[in-house]
Amino acid sequence: MSTVVSPIREPLIEGGKTYHDITEDIAAPTERTPSVAWVLAFMVAVSGLALYVFCLGWTIWNGIGTWNLNRTIGWGWDITNFVWWIGIGHAGTLISAILLLFRQKWRTGVNRAAEAMTIFAVMCAGQFPLIHMGRIWLAFFIFPYPNTRGPLWVNFNSPLLWDVFAISTYFTVSLLFWYTGLVPDLATLRDRSKGLRRKLYDFFSFGWTGSAKHWQRWESLSLVLAGLATPLVLSVHTIVSFDFATSVIPGWHTTIFPPYFVAGAIFSGFAMVQTLMVLTRKVLNLQEYITLSHIESMNKVILVTGSIVGVAYLTELFIAWYSGYIYEQFAFYNRVFGPYYWAYIGMMSCNVLSPQIFWFKKIRRSIFWTFVMSIFVNIGMWFERFVIIATTLARDYLPSSWSYYSPTWVEIGLFVGTLGLFFTLYLIFVRVAPVIAIAEVKAILKSAGDQFTGAKAQQHEGAQQQAH
């Protein structure tokens, strides 16, 4: 990190904030009575959660026969939703870990919320492998432990088992990362609160006093966790992709899956961050911390990852032809022109074509278009998983077993319900913890505050341009 800031960098904190302003602004949402908007949103989210609980109970009570899966299409909305949520859970750790390693200062505006989102998304994702087992009370069978079932062990050769390890590791490290970052900020809240609130924040901030030693250890731990989390960002979706790519099913077995799934996951994760940030900054009045610059940077990441995914789609399509392997060729013909052609169109248009509007700076910096596009990408990435899963399975080697699949109300309810779960958790989070990392924003104030850098900056030593 350099102390000199290029004159063309835009400030990342607007409004000429002081350190005290930062504390006040970011702590405020946790200290005031919730707004009407929050209450309404919470009611909707909890209703969604209730729907989830109902559909979950229905599924467990009646069995997954209440879903429309059939012998040919054994994975439908369940695994589509699983992969979709896992993908969304990538942005948080990417922002906190990889952008930390790259010393990207704009991460401080969005990392806290993105990490929280990651954890909630992984929690939603984790539901689906469990419930699609059918007999959820046997879910502990996925853990490899010396058991009384004789030689019956988990299948160590199966990527489905690797998923268990990968996702639980990822969840643990993401949680640690998020919580480590929270500790100093929880202490800030503690110092400002009284009574029971103070006791609770005192407990959760682990006796943080802000001594130099604390900060030093905190910094080291952040770097170590970043180093650990970086390979994890890649490993989780890599292993999810192995669920498909290790098979010999045409359309699933392709070597580009691991990196392409990771790129797609970051893509969808950033889209969900945008959806949340655009709303959060408005509702909590944080536009000076999550600026248009932040939004523009994230839109650029969306453009890049969307285009990488586009390269991968076309590579797959081309190599399917190039391979000369007729089953592969048929699988891709079927993807584009088969009974699920509409899903392919949805995927291509939402993921590859529409993000190209972010080539225009005006659109990258437009709140309206950012929000619309974030929804588009969320939809597109859901379609992508549906295309990969259902379309591929629908036309297998035996034409007599070809099938078509559409979800029942239970499956739709489960999906909508996890959105309820996700937003319930997120809305609680913005009430109890600072939605922006107070300490980290303060750390960049001198190099990225608008009184120090950018067009409005006063002449200040730290903001002076080039040395010669």
Add this chain to the structure above:
Amino acid sequence: MNQFTFESKQKTVLLSFMGLGLLCLLLTFFTDSQPMHMRFWTNLLHNTVFFTGIAFIILFFLAANITAWAGWYTLFKRVWESMASFMIPGLALFLVIIAGMWLGWHELYHWMDADTVANDPVLAGKSSFLNKNWYTFGTLIIVGVWIFFAWKLRQLSLEEDKMGGPQFSQHHRMRIWAAAFLPLAGFSSAALIWQWVMSVDAHWYSTLFAWYSAASWFVAAGAFTILLLIWLKSKGYYSEVTKEHLHDVGKYVFAFSVFWTYLWFSQYMLIWYANNGEETVYFQTRHQQYPVLFYGNLILNFVMPFLILMRNDTKRKNGTLIFASLIVFFGHWIDYFLMIKPGALHTAHELAAAHGAEAAHGAEHAAEAVHHASNFAAGFTIPGLLEIGTMLGFAALFIYVVLNKLTQAPLVPANDPYLGESEHHQVWYEFGEDEEVAHH
């Protein structure tokens, strides 16, 4: 010393190495026991692809840095601009291969043989992509476009030196060109890698291949950057470039060595797991007949850089940086060797078998030729002295072109908006570090 002087002694050394390379190529040509001088042509292809690829990928990386508003590398961006200029001699070298293709001097690719394609439904199916026209015009047009972008970015960079002002108009224009280059390069490089390298094994295919080979280029390019910067510093140039900058290039070499391994593993594991004969043949051949290179590849390109460059301090010391860079540079050269040679040797055996059959020596001869596949083949099983000599010659040519380009502009650019950041770049605060860190 902001102006690089290419001393005549340095030129002499480089020219002698080029001479050595040429001599090795000639020796290979005349001593080649493979049909159609396969050893000679694969050596030419291998080095041309490797060094042109390094020039391309560094342009891609430069464009990515410009687009991402990176500020750390600005001091030495001339090094990358110069490396990218090797694409011009690279294209000239490809023209030799292309000329050989049209004039029937070689059969580098199995799909070039019309008789084979006619009798092989798989190759016939691919023939609308794997053909001489596509190869020729694909290479010419795509590399031509890359050269154009390299030239454009270089021109703007030079213009900025002379006419740059507080508006940074050249930089803003560079951003547009750089951003436009990224998707273009992303799509077009895959097409060329399939043609140049993957189609050596004409039946085989892997969707990951293009990204895998590009990662290989990138690690080699990073290693070359480190070596060149350290050398230039030892000559008294680039005193502003400190261990802070080298640390960051070192991080890239480390990170992309791991990324390369990730791609290697993804490709290998998925093919191994699915056990589909059309795909496994690629690794089967390498695993059985090239075990030294197969495992050596992983040791040189993963184990070594991983262990050496993991620590912070090894990315800040010249000794460890030079050691690791030499290893991975050579390692990725070996990686390309392993991508190209086995497939080409197979093609050579097929040719020998076909020609043998024509000469009415019959099936015995063909069987013998196929049998030879499992035996040692000079210049194929492992790189021989001739291959090493050729590589040194190409490396000398590459360095010559880069250094020559470096003389044409000041080493440190002026008026770049990120220059101040780059001069004060600091990645790590070390307590009690003996030298003073880059604080002025």
